[in-house]
Amino acid sequence: MAGQKKDGKAAPDKTLWERLEQPAAPRASLSLERIGAVAVQVADAEGFAAVTMRRLATELGVAPMAAYRHVSGKDDLWALMAERVAAEYRIPDELTEWREVLHAYALLTRELMLRHPWVGELPTALFVLTPGRMAIAERQLAALDGLGLDEDTMMVAFRTVSAYAHGAVSSEVAVREWTQSEGWSSGAETRMGLAPQMTYLMDSGRYPTYRRYGLRSRRKDDATWMFETGLECVLDGIAARLGI
Amino acid sequence: MAGQKKDGKAAPDKTLWERLEQPAAPRASLSLERIGAVAVQVADAEGFAAVTMRRLATELGVAPMAAYRHVSGKDDLWALMAERVAAEYRIPDELTEWREVLHAYALLTRELMLRHPWVGELPTALFVLTPGRMAIAERQLAALDGLGLDEDTMMVAFRTVSAYAHGAVSSEVAVREWTQSEGWSSGAETRMGLAPQMTYLMDSGRYPTYRRYGLRSRRKDDATWMFETGLECVLDGIAARLGI
DNA sequence: ATCTGGCTGCGTACAACGTACACAGGTAAT
DNA sequence: ATTACCTGTGTACGTTGTACGCAGCCAGAT
Structure with missing residues (x-):
């Protein structure tokens, strides 16, 4: 009734956090630890959007659906990533x-x-x-x-x-x-590249104070x-x- | 060379902001105004994720690709949405x-x-x-x-x-x-629903101050x-x- | 009248995504 | 030897963003 058995997904009864602390399963090539680490690595290197389940799978040397045994989906994955960053606080x-x-x-x-x-x-x-x-x-x-x-x-x-x-x-x-x-x-290069659009907006005369700030601020x-x-x-x- | 002609997309030479201020094209059923309005409407009603190009199209009574004549893609769309909210500041x-x-x-x-x-x-x-x-x-x-x-x-x-x-x-x-x-x-209902996971974390004894806060804070x-x-x-x- | 060129919207098509579902191989308990 | 579970696999579906070419329409030139 309540506790589904059979071929469920990522061990349902326990919280992600409980499973994360638990020592990795003995004969498993994947672990929450490893999944989280790779996810962070990919995000650092190529941005958040590059973190897809498929990309993760190839990075882990595993079939696309393999990670789903450990995480419920992207939600869990994000939680793992957040937790890894939190752990860096010292x-x-x-x-x-x-x-x-x-x-x-x-x-x-x-x-x-x-x-x-x-x-x-x-x-x-x-x-x-x-x-x-x-x-x-x-x-x-x-x-x-x-x-x-x-x-x-x-x-x-x-x-x-x-x-x-x-x-x-x-x-x-x-x-x-x-x-x-x-x-x-x-900063100088940015202002240069931005100049065309900036000119349009600034020349409208709608932002006099902002403009003065732009000209005079040194620590901008x-x-x-x-x-x-x-x-x-x-x-x-x-x-x-x-x-x- | 530089200025692409032919069948480009959403009028390239001008900034989105310039086009937004320009009066809507005479014989066009779509306009930046209308697109932005509908996008905000959908997001308000069903969340950010519900704002897809296709959903927008059906909402606008138009084919899926129609909006691309006016916005370059989701980036422009998001900019329109942001701008609409900014305009609400009074x-x-x-x-x-x-x-x-x-x-x-x-x-x-x-x-x-x-x-x-x-x-x-x-x-x-x-x-x-x-x-x-x-x-x-x-x-x-x-x-x-x-x-x-x-x-x-x-x-x-x-x-x-x-x-x-x-x-x-x-x-x-x-x-x-x-x-x-x-x-x-x-708040009470939330704490109730959260209790199972909370218990696990709180009972670890790692968060004594946090726990005391949880018990004593009234304005939480x-x-x-x-x-x-x-x-x-x-x-x-x-x-x-x-x-x- | 006819032609021409530029808008505007349409239809089709594709690659990538998240993930449901059924299955296979192995280990451990009986 | 049988059973049950656990972990990874393969296939498949529905949805997404958007590239690309086409078709209708209006304006102005001829």
Whole structure:
């Protein structure tokens, strides 16, 4: 009735996370570990869109349908990929001050998302509910613990930094990928390539302030400075408003 | 040589944005306007994935390939969709204080992304480079103008708020869509449905602070409060650090 | 009137995708 | 030796994006 037997697919009774932790089956050439690793590898090398079940299969030296014994489909696959990235977070144990921890978290987020530019294309829900994400949240909440904040406020602090980091980096990555795809390698080159369309828009006179910014800003292309300055604002605000 | 003639596709010489502003061709049953409108409609009603070229065609009462005369493919289509949402931003002219403007922008972002939950699935580059987005940026930069900030700092202020808003709402939407897809309608119901997997993770003892948070937090499910509190932090931080 | 050229929409066609389903080979328990 | 399960295979279907050539139509030139 409830528990289907017979020729089901990827062992249904257990969560993906349980199966992931369990030691790989003895006489199996595939494992969640290996599948996830290859998926990340392909995405890093050729972009998120290159991660297809068939591509994975050839990369794993296996028939197209083989992976389905281990993952339910692309959903599981994405979850594995998200989990692998989450596992790369390494916030040093020495850091104890809440601000240091949140700061390190944000910089790490940027680093990882630049290293794995496809992360922004994953379904966003995967940034909340996997064990790896929960471990990261745990680390941050622990750093905010004992400061006299109530639980709601702690959660706001932690989520605010996450939201900023994720939002900022995903737009940075998008712009970077786009300019790369157009073959522009510097800010100057980009502006050159963009000039024709830009002229049309700018000459409309609709964006005077934006235009002045474009002419006068010097750090426009310094993504690191932009990100870190914004981050300091966010952390200042948390400190000020929450009185910590 | 350069300018291809013959049976090309969607009028190549002009930008999508130029063509969008141009009055619709006289004897054409399709127009960029109409295509964009229908795409948004379908996405609102049935999700981003339901927006396929074929679905659009039937919705427009036209053959599958017809739309390709107007848009180059899905890229253009997504751009049209992004632009339509951008056009829904209405920051009242009465607002002049930078903080009011940025605050209104953030709340509007949340409102629009909740109304069009598929926005988070659009390629992120579309949040930067369309005329509508530039108009929004212009409005914000104008509000930050004349406060004695240099252009770099103005840009940081504006981008920080955008990053927070976008990041916060996209995770809110993701969670909301996911719980809806599981058929849970309240926070309590969600926790109930999640219990089996949650138990596995929580019982591992790896997330003590997280667990305590889960037990004690009262506003956990109040997304509005979470968003607005975080936003106030961000705005406070900008005000403090930038001295405005 | 007739011709001509450019739009606009149509029809066909193809390669790639996700994945359902039935099966085969091997190992382990009986 | 039989059984049952587990893992990987082969085939097949429906859906997608979109390339390509054609057909009708209107405008202006002849």
